[in-house]
Amino acid sequence: MESNKPNNENSQDQGQKTPNSSNTNTQSRERRPNPHRQNNTPNKQGQNSENRQNNQSNNANRKPNNNPNRKPNPNKDVNGNVHDKEVNGNKKPNNNQNRNNNNSQNRKPNPNAKPNNRPSNNKSGGNKGRGRKKNVTTVNDTMRASIEENARVKDATMNPWKQIDIASKGKIRFTPLGGLGEIGGNMAVLETETTAIIIDVGMSFPDETMHGVDILVPDFSYLHTLKDKKVFVIITHGHEDHIGAMPYLFKELKFPIYATPLALAMIENKFNEHGLKADTKYFNFVTIRKQYQLGDMKIEWMHNTHSIIDACSLAIETPAGTIIHTADFKIDHTPVDGYTMDLHRYAYYGSKGVLCLFSDSTNSHNPGYTKSETVVGKTFDTLFDLAKGRVIMSTFSSNVHRIFQAMERGVKHGRKICVIGRSMERNVETNRALGFVDIDDKHFIEVHEVPKYSENEILIVTTGSQGETMAALNRMATDEHRHIKLKPSDTVIISASAIPGNEGSVSKLMNLLVKAGVTVRYREFADIHVSGHAGQEEQKLILRLVQPKFFLPVHGEYNHIAKHAQTAISCGVDKRNILLMSDGDQVEITPKFIKKVKTVKSGKTYIDNQNNMTIENDVVLDRQKLAEDGIINVVAQIAQSNQKIVGKLVISTHGLVPDKEDKKFSKEIEVLIETMLLNMKPEALKDHRNVENEIRAVIRKHVVRTKKRYPLIIPTIFIV
Numbered sequence: 001m002e003s004n005k006p007n008n009e010n011s012q013d014q015g016q017k018t019p020n021s022s023n024t025n026t027q028s029r030e031r032r033p034n035p036h037r038q039n040n041t042p043n044k045q046g047q048n049s050e051n052r053q054n055n056q057s058n059n060a061n062r063k064p065n066n067n068p069n070r071k072p073n074p075n076k077d078v079n080g081n082v083h084d085k086e087v088n089g090n091k092k093p094n095n096n097q098n099r100n101n102n103n104s105q106n107r108k109p110n111p112n113a114k115p116n117n118r119p120s121n122n123k124s125g126g127n128k129g130r131g132r133k134k135n136v137t138t139v140n141d142t143m144r145a146s147i148e149e150n151a152r153v154k155d156a157t158m159n160p161w162k163q164i165d166i167a168s169k170g171k172i173r174f175t176p177l178g179g180l181g182e183i184g185g186n187m188a189v190l191e192t193e194t195t196a197i198i199i200d201v202g203m204s205f206p207d208e209t210m211h212g213v214d215i216l217v218p219d220f221s222y223l224h225t226l227k228d229k230k231v232f233v234i235i236t237h238g239h240e241d242h243i244g245a246m247p248y249l250f251k252e253l254k255f256p257i258y259a260t261p262l263a264l265a266m267i268e269n270k271f272n273e274h275g276l277k278a279d280t281k282y283f284n285f286v287t288i289r290k291q292y293q294l295g296d297m298k299i300e301w302m303h304n305t306h307s308i309i310d311a312c313s314l315a316i317e318t319p320a321g322t323i324i325h326t327a328d329f330k331i332d333h334t335p336v337d338g339y340t341m342d343l344h345r346y347a348y349y350g351s352k353g354v355l356c357l358f359s360d361s362t363n364s365h366n367p368g369y370t371k372s373e374t375v376v377g378k379t380f381d382t383l384f385d386l387a388k389g390r391v392i393m394s395t396f397s398s399n400v401h402r403i404f405q406a407m408e409r410g411v412k413h414g415r416k417i418c419v420i421g422r423s424m425e426r427n428v429e430t431n432r433a434l435g436f437v438d439i440d441d442k443h444f445i446e447v448h449e450v451p452k453y454s455e456n457e458i459l460i461v462t463t464g465s466q467g468e469t470m471a472a473l474n475r476m477a478t479d480e481h482r483h484i485k486l487k488p489s490d491t492v493i494i495s496a497s498a499i500p501g502n503e504g505s506v507s508k509l510m511n512l513l514v515k516a517g518v519t520v521r522y523r524e525f526a527d528i529h530v531s532g533h534a535g536q537e538e539q540k541l542i543l544r545l546v547q548p549k550f551f552l553p554v555h556g557e558y559n560h561i562a563k564h565a566q567t568a569i570s571c572g573v574d575k576r577n578i579l580l581m582s583d584g585d586q587v588e589i590t591p592k593f594i595k596k597v598k599t600v601k602s603g604k605t606y607i608d609n610q611n612n613m614t615i616e617n618d619v620v621l622d623r624q625k626l627a628e629d630g631i632i633n634v635v636a637q638i639a640q641s642n643q644k645i646v647g648k649l650v651i652s653t654h655g656l657v658p659d660k661e662d663k664k665f666s667k668e669i670e671v672l673i674e675t676m677l678l679n680m681k682p683e684a685l686k687d688h689r690n691v692e693n694e695i696r697a698v699i700r701k702h703v704v705r706t707k708k709r710y711p712l713i714i715p716t717i718f719i720v
């Protein structure tokens, strides 16, 4: 592992090309998105040879970009659209009325033409009739040369990915195994010929059709195929949807894990729960701004801002080129701990040329910026001022900055802090141990001490903001909590928004709280919660800092990644260089192209949290069938001699017909079976399995016809 060059080396490199930053500003304002202009190539192969030419000419000859469409700004209108004719030369750089005359001469496009900055004192017609003489700008050769030079430098600073060695034979493969087509469950594999890194191992939540399933973990089948490579697990941050499946992975496969301290501490908590304590020997604590050589890849963790502490993006140097993976992020310029996102590193890698950017698409539909976490603190101030009795604050147990802000406000308002809820207690304890929550012990009390204080001296920080039935807040709301009974004087703050899929349970919780008579503070205060994910303007900033050749929007359902792709196109990424992927897709990326090469096995494994065990697929399918279509049990003895039912046929149904119709329905089934038996060939009756299949078929046909349902049909037959 070696230390990176300091940032300013980057600006030194760039210094030759970019005299000052205002150029870049001007440039980005004028160069409005025009995807057709970025890489005007007929196909990927052709594009690359041309890119190389552009690259060479930029670097070696230092001539203005020989792409006619990239000519300096005198050829562009205010929207940045390029015109073959110099129609808009009058707008800038010299606002010269005489231009109109020039333009009317209908010049032919000439990519090699100099900007139309002819000294204006040649002309006078444009000022006629104005009543007074106008000040006219004289553009002499020196000025024209300067304009051209600035335009050339601007061109040269765009698309630094053109520096990538197109002749390189390096290639990598990227395979998302979770997190695409869904929010959560993030896991992906990036591999070279000899090395594979597994980026995050997250869990997700089931939908309402997955009865009895508590969490979903990605299918690890593909990881078993990597055994000939050096494999490493790379963790970006400690959220459940990035580390939640780690214990399940380690029960199947074990690899060295690289992550920041908080993420590893949270994984350790999980390993302890799952009896994997010994596996902490696989832990490697990383330092940000350092490169780690893992196989033939070099990885740097870059500090970012998100709704958890110690979150990072990744810069990965591979044989094919540099990959930037933002992981989850937002760009918070005023974070609670003062440590802003390390945008310098993005700029550093961006200026060296980035082959491909993978970026968080969660909030890609949100225009503008996501607000800073600190705005929530101000809201807490207001809410604490308003609260007369106890304050009960609930948020995600991993959002330590949120929790810290509430605690800090609580202390300021003379309240003692009581932390309730297993995951909240554990996370607060871990973050205090690591020094991320700096609040003195004397401010904390145990739950049994709460009654010792007056109501306005209590702040309870608890779990359950998603309406989870087992969480502390829900148990308080249903009056099932052992220690905390809600009172009308209480203020309950829900500092969260419902994760997609949890809206119903959050609404249920609201109803319970309102019924209990407490003051509920939720969405009526706009800044009671802010997202941890970047809005469009932040996504654009990353796209512009990195300026990648290829772009893969990740983390989101299809509509999220599609929207992010549009944003990328508007920021100059060629739409042919963007792929919208699904879990299991494998793409190959080389300096020349990106293409899907195959699909590997992906999917979800169902987990029952009560025992941390896997639930087999067919069990979940049976449960779905039972819930949706009911069940029919048939037990019969059949005499082979006369092909008739012996004794009484037992038929029981559930979830199909109301009790009062049970008898009638059973009779129908009985008649069907009797008829079927009589029509069977005697030799077919010898095999009870055969008879069961026949019975199943005849009942299914009847039920589909009469009830339009597909119940689970279980015949048990004895041939006598």
Ligand SMILES: [Zn+2]
Binding pocket: 237, 239, 242, 306, 307, 308, 328
């Ligand atoms: Zn996250």
